[in-house]
Amino acid sequence: MKREQGNELRQNSPSESPEGLFQLPAYYPLTKKFKSELRQLNPAKTIDSVIKETRSALMETLFEYIDNQAQQGIEQVSKGNIAAEAYEKTKKLKYKEDPVLLRGKRVLEKLNQTRRRQATYLAAFQKARTEILDRRDLELSLEDLERYAHMEDIPSQVHDLYQEVLSANVTESASANELLVKTETTEIDKKLFVAINPTEPIPFNDQEDDDEIEVGGGKVNLTCPISRLIMKNPVKNKKCGHTYDKASLANYNSTDCPECGATIQKSELVEDTLMKIRIACYERDQKLRELYKTKVDEDIDRL
């Protein structure tokens, strides 16, 4: 009997509700406690660093793999099992077709995509959160109950708001993300290429990037234009694209680029990471050549 009565009451529209009875609010303002918890929530910060760590660990593994391959190749050339020219040819093929490198590159690209997508979700969350925290709700009180019960302009639910912001963010950042992933993946490609071919110019340069400056014979110069020695800490002048050794630049008593005369400004100098890899891998190959040369000589002496 009591139950039926309840049903009847619930079916009444607000205007007909009997005098003195509560009507539940159409909208509940967020409590201070919830707002402070929301403020502290940071869902994706660690994911980004995990992705970055995974990416550099995989890069290290691929570099080690390339080092091992170089070791085997140079050993074979020293022993006369492969001609030097044939070995140079296999290096270019290796960069394009080696299954381990291809698989590694695919994983790295996926990691880059995940990282960018993650950033989009985080941005949407932060935007939705700011919007929610900025709401100037009055606290729910008995006096305001009536106001909340008849509220017409009801703010979006937290979940709906997030979905709304997210879908806008995903569309907005899709093409920008694609471009960033492409740039990052090309950057990885370049690093792997120069680790295999330390003095070869990059065969797939994007137009906007005047990274690589070739010298005679189509090789990339690894020496500093100031000291004429192989560089140790290469820094690139963003203005003209020329690279110098940091130490010789410190002793250089001019502000003109020795190659082209462009101004050298401290704020325009950046570490040339690609050149650094070239130099390290060039020296690796030189050391291996010497090592196997002496080994082969010793073997011949023993005969």
Ligand SMILES: [Zn+2]
């Ligand atoms: Zn220059």
